[in-house]
Amino acid sequence: MSFFKCLTLTTKDKEKQNAVVMGRKTWFSIPEKHRPLAGRINIVLSRELKELPGAHHLVPSFQEVVQLLKEPSLVKKIEKIFVIGGSSLYKEAIDSSYCSKIYLTRIDHDFQCDAFFPELDTNKYLLIRDAEVLQEEQEENGIKYRYEVYKRHAQL
Structure with a gap:
């Protein structure tokens, strides 16, 4: 948060x-x-x-x-x-x-849930390195996660 x-x-x-x-x-x-x-x-x-x-x-x-x-x-x-x-x-x-950029938190854990983030079309969006976003794996309360940033291909 x-x-x-x-x-x-x-x-x-x-x-x-x-x-x-x-x-x-x-x-x-x-x-x-x-x-x-x-x-x-x-x-x-x-x-x-x-x-x-x-x-x-x-x-x-x-x-x-x-x-x-x-x-x-x-x-x-x-x-x-x-x-x-x-x-x-x-x-x-x-x-x-x-939509030009997507900030996504990828959580390495399975949870029971009823709402999901849509699949990203890799023909439209490319995973990039963003200097403002720490992209190394992190951990909180035993749950690993990482931030990912995607940019629309046309804007590269």
């Missing part, structure tokens, strides 16, 4: 913030005392909800997220945009032409 927080909070331009885009279930998975995620513009996608106290923006579709983020008032405030879940939003973003 500390890497996620640092990555999504840090900006080069101190006058700007990063945006975090998430689905409704991801929003509600964040403990209420931490919503909205501080220091970031929180955008929630939900086809069902008509209002969501605490979220900076609530939109019904990925295309409307894209349109919102093109608004001049937001363009001048936002440095980077991070899609932070859930799985269907990840897939839609990764399959779109808007």
Whole structure:
């Protein structure tokens, strides 16, 4: 979580913030005392909800997220945009032409779960070395993991 927080909070331009885009279930998975995620513009996608106290923006579709983020008032405030879940939003973003980079934590352990990160198309994305991201294997509470960074081929 500390890497996620640092990555999504840090900006080069101190006058700007990063945006975090998430689905409704991801929003509600964040403990209420931490919503909205501080220091970031929180955008929630939900086809069902008509209002969501605490979220900076609530939109019904990925295309409307894209349109919102093109608004001049937001363009001048936002440095980077991070899609932070859930799985269907990840897939839609990764399959779109808007996704340029993927920060992935690969966990070397099996867990019982019901949501999965989509398979990455290696014809579209290439694993790269990123100087800002420690990519050596790490361990926490006996669980090994590593950070991986992928970049869209067309941008290499």
